[in-house]
Amino acid sequence: MPSTITITLPDGTAREYPEGTTAADVASSIGKRLAKAAVAAIDNGDEIDLGRPLHDGDQVAIVTEDTEAGRHVLRHSTAHVLAQAVTQLFPGAKFSIGPAIENGFYYDFDLPGGKTFSEDDLAVIEARMREIIAADQPFTRSEVSPDEALRIFADQPYKVEIIERVSSGGDELDSGEVDGSSGAISVYRNTGSGQGPGGPVDFVDLCRGPHVPSTGRLGHFALQKVAGAYWRGNEKGPMLQRIYGTAWESDAALKAHLEQLAEAEKRDHRKLATELDLLSFPSELGGGLAVWHPKGGIVRKLIEDYSRMRHERGGYEFVFTPHLTKSTLYETSGHLAWYADGMYPPMEMDNGTYYMKPMNCPMHCLIFRSRQRSYRELPLRLFELGTVYRYERAGTLHGLLRIRGFTQDDSHIYCTAEQLPGEIGSLLDFVLSVLRAFGFEDFTFNLSTKDPDKYVGSDEIWETATDALRSVLDDRGFEYSIKEGDAAFYGPKIDVDVRDAIGRSWQLSTIQCDFNHPERFELEYVGSDNQRHRPIMVHRALFGSIERFFGVLLEHFAGAFPTWLAPVQVRVLPVSSAHEGYADQVARSITAVGGRADVIRAVDPLGKRIRAAKLEKLPYVLVVGDDDVAATTVGVNPRGGEVERGVALDVFVKRFADEVAEATALALDADNAPAPDALPA
DSSP: OOOEEEEEOTTSOEEEEETTOBHHHHHHHHOHHHHHHEEEEEETTEEEOTTSBOOTTOBEEEEETTSHHHHHHHHHHHHHHHHHHHHHHSTTOEEOOOOEETTEEEEEEEOGGGOOOOHHHHHHHHHHHHHHHHTTOBEEEEEEOHHHHHHHTTTOHHHHHHHHHHHTTOOOOTTSOOOOTTSSEEEEEEEEEEEETTEEEEEEEEOOOOOOSBGGGOOOEEEEEEEEEEGGGOTTSOEEEEEEEEEOSSHHHHHHHHHHHHHHHHTOHHHHHHHTTOEEOOTTTOTTOOEEOHHHHHHHHHHHHHHHHHHHHTTOEEOOOOSEEEHHHHHHHSHHHHSGGGSOOOEEETTEEEEEOSOSHHHHHHHHHTSOOBGGGOSEEEEEEEEEEOOOOGGGOBTTTBOSEEEEEEEEEEEOTTTHHHHHHHHHHHHHHHHHHTTOOOEEEEEEOOOTTSOOSOHHHHHHHHHHHHHHHHHTTOOEEEETTOSBTTBOEEEEEEEOTTSOEEEEEEEEEESHHHHHTTOOEEOTTSOEEOOEEEEEESSSOHHHHHHHHHHHTTTOOOTTTOSSOEEEEESSGGGHHHHHHHHHHHHHTTOOEEEOOTTSOHHHHHHHHHHTTOSEEEEEOHHHHHHTEEEEEETTSOOEEEEEHHHHHHHHHHHHHHHHHHHHOTTSOOOTTOOOO
16 A cells, blocks of 8 residues: 555644645645645745645645735746746846735846836736746746756856855845755746747746746736846945736736725825925935925924823823934944944044934933932833934835934833833823824734844843733734744834725834843832832834824825814815905904914916815815805815805804814823824814
8 A cells, every 4th residue: 555644734633645745635635625726835834835745744734825925925926927028038138036025026137238128018028928827837846956056047147146145155135036945956947938949948047935836827917117226235236127016816806906006106195295285305405304394394293292292191201312422322222233224424523423313212211320210200201202313225215104314202111020011001002092093993913022042131021021012912802913033132012003094004103122221221220129120111102203104194094184184174265356355254263263274365266276275185165255245154165075055154163163172072082092083183
């Protein structure tokens, strides 16, 4: 009888199979639907191709196309097909790396003669990719020696560099491009991918895998754009051309994603900021630096004022720190050793070397250390809207979402180990209540735990802190993902992501324990036992930064800010110049109850002015004419609502004031989750 092997499935079931059974065979034995959806497998924790033989005692899970892991396989496989198509259509093209990324993939190329891709080229490349997919070419994995790999890729300098780097023990690229862990180099071939003088020609690429069994499993993709990319991110290295694409498990999923992208383009905060006259990025300032216009300044002030009010009510103490400091501070904190690449160059002054500050926490430690502290003062909660400066590479800058000068709503809490669980709980409740006040209701939580090879502090304090974070999430019934070993070396953390109006996820808030700063700055407090003890430091960024939060908020609302946050809440439009005096009276009535109103004179036709107001996404547009002057009424055009004629002015003003008052009451109540449009003016 043939030998058998035992395979354990994710539910703990053990099944016997003939020797030589593959993951594809296991999927087929479970059901036709699973076999059809399978794209790869996880064997003892490692991702493998469906066609790889299994061994006795393996623990196997099937990866399906509609999971994130499955989509990653689809996208990486589609990237290989992209490289096939380009090398066929552009003889002499050099190809470097082509990883799967969030929602898609890319591949970097170096075309001969300095040629660049055009938009028309993308259509031709996509057509060739579909021919390759229709041919249903198998992906075949093999392992070769480094010398053989160098021979195979002798005319591909970027691949040669990767092979030499891996075979010499250097770091692999973070792209899944190659597996050299066994001493051999893994490659994938697509048989019959092109015609040469002697017949079919194979396409071969370095890759760790896994891939779909054959190109026929692909097809729900679109190429999107071409961009420049430095090889290995080195600005002094070769500039390559990067083709971006997206790939999904079905046409429906692809269509939904493309529709979301189209909606996201409409909501691009950079575009909206210009259209709504909120802020700009003058070239005279340099990349990643913004100036705020009056309308954007109003919105920012409202956000900051609300944050200050909530922190004051939450028992925080306000502090302020300078924008630069001597280098010794960041030598003590360790940032010069770990974070120098993200800091601006030093300034040599007559009494030492100075740096623009990249974060506020070391200065807050100096405030704590400025005098002897007692356990009776703890928890000590310090809060600052502190502007920091970080050097981001030019290619990574993205409006307000990735910027070089920004203001953090930075809090640092110093507490005892016994106080930590309570502080974490109150912090998380505080974070969620504020985010809800700004219209976010859908949250995702991630808990990052200790890297066993890289951490400071005792195992006991790590366990205490991690248990405190975990218990807070558990007690509140929140589902969360655990990121094993993903914590920074100085302590575990909770990240809070929000989902916006079109389903995109944004990482905003962080609650992070820190055992490093108290140790490095020798922070101490005198306990009830009259002994000196080391406090635990908790970092908490609620918005992350005011700038980034503003950008996310602008895209979330598509520029149509809720009434409390709109820079202009009410616009008054006189039908003709004869009605302008009454229009001014209406505006004064609005401002008298704390509203923000303006009047646009009758220089242009009324219809044009109404259209302009709608483009500015104003909450209320009031039109006044002869009848309104005579009866002290207004015509009310609410954003997204029905037009009302002849509304008594005092009725509208009271309605507006009541809306603001109700919003204020809800926002001040931290225990309630305010409605999206419920915040104080």
